[in-house]
Amino acid sequence: MAVTPLHLGSWRTPVEPAPRLATALGLAPDDLLVKRDDLVGPGGGGNKVRKLEWTCAEAVAAGSDTLVTTGAAQSNHARLTAAAGARLGLRVVLVLAGDAPRGPRGNLLLDALLGAEVVWAGAVDADGLQAAAERVAGEVAADGARPHVVPFGGSTTLSVQGYAAAGRELAEQVPDLRHVAVALGSGGTMAGLVQALGAERVLGVHCGAVPDAHVAVAHLLDGSAGPDPALRIRTDQVGAAYDRLAAPAWDAVLLAARTTGLVLEPTYTGRALAGLAAAVREGEVVPGERCVLLHTGGLPGLFGHAEAVARLEEGAGGSGQEP
The missing domain is CATH 3.40.50.1100 (Rossmann fold)
Known part of the structure; x- marks a missing residue:
């Protein structure tokens, strides 16, 4: 059955510079942009x-x-x-x-x-x-x-077309794009970006929502049952568990807020930024390479995260320094 997508959002979403955040991560001021997929759609928006x-x-x-x-x-x-x-x-x-x-x-x-x-x-x-x-x-x-x-x-093999479209948007908005960092939950967002941009430009940061992130993304791309070694997936930001507060993710949330006024949340977008920060520290991403952080939304989840709320009630409970 042929399916034509409905229109639930207003595309394309903007990309915004984040020079102070870029500098805090160790990049050049104009290296980092944020794609604001948190801004569109019903119910508060998001990817x-x-x-x-x-x-x-x-x-x-x-x-x-x-x-x-x-x-x-x-x-x-x-x-x-x-x-x-x-x-x-x-x-x-x-x-x-x-x-x-x-x-x-x-x-x-x-x-x-x-x-x-x-x-x-x-x-x-x-x-x-x-x-x-x-x-x-x-x-x-x-x-x-x-x-x-x-x-x-x-996330289905059909719905990844939504993020293939996002990847094409990004290619037009940021022609010199080298890396796009994205939270990896069920895998569909990363799979669509890979479909449009190629595996070499997409850095997925595993959040612990699925048992094997590599297998999940590969299956959505081509139906395979095994991992694809070409995929760039960081698995070091999960922490204790998907629904627990990981320290690097929380530091990333504070860093984005205090350098850019950008509100992330600790389950997905905080982990994505923490993964990008780790990639910069390790030399996987270097100054002079144009990067995009995909903001996938999720703000209400910040207010529903008991550990994050407790930290804020205690006075933020973190440094806001590079995660």
């Missing part, structure tokens, strides 16, 4: 909007009236699926890992505002979460609805 233009188009073309998707409690993808569903007039059911918190905050508040239904799956791994989503979809169908299950993170 998932580009993917949802394809996955929601697929659902609408199939005659579905309900979107079912999965995520962590503070999932940006879940929040933006809720927003896309509201815009399109589709019911949205979010199947989230864990148990209902005592007081919802961050993305969960926006999920409620946007009218999404939340089903808590308990302590499950990725396979268990997907199985829970399929079970919920079956229950929805038994009630007479027509559900469409959107995979974790919205």
Whole structure:
């Protein structure tokens, strides 16, 4: 079935210079730009909007009236699926890992505002979460609805076309682009960029959302079951776990805020900047090479991250120096 993407965002997103951040990282002032994919789309914006233009188009073309998707409690993808569903007039059911918190905050508040239904799956791994989503979809169908299950993170071989388009935008906006640093969650954002720009120009920073980042991206690119050695993926910024506060990521969040007024969050964008900083320190990225940090959004997740909130309540709890 041929699918034409919906229009949920306003493209192209701007690129902005970040000279003070570049200098703090050890780059030349004009080496670093930030692509602001946090600025567009319903529900607060973010990189998932580009993917949802394809996955929601697929659902609408199939005659579905309900979107079912999965995520962590503070999932940006879940929040933006809720927003896309509201815009399109589709019911949205979010199947989230864990148990209902005592007081919802961050993305969960926006999920409620946007009218999404939340089903808590308990302590499950990725396979268990997907199985829970399929079970919920079956229950929805038994009630007479027509559900469409959107995979974790919205990443499919179809939806990566959203970030292939972003890669083409970047190539036009920054003709001398040498590196684009991007958080790697479910893998679709990196896969699309690689498709458009080539593996040598895309630096993915693993956030711990999938067991094997190399395999996840390679599968989305060509359906292979094994890793692609050409992919540039840093796996050193995860820390204790995906949903825990990694010190370099937190320092990166503070650094971006205090040098540029740019608000990142610790799960994805903070790790992406920390990975870029590590690449500069190690000589993988050197002064004089044009770099882009892809800002994938996720601001509500900052307010839902208990450790980050505690640090801020304590007075930031970090140096704001180079991570």
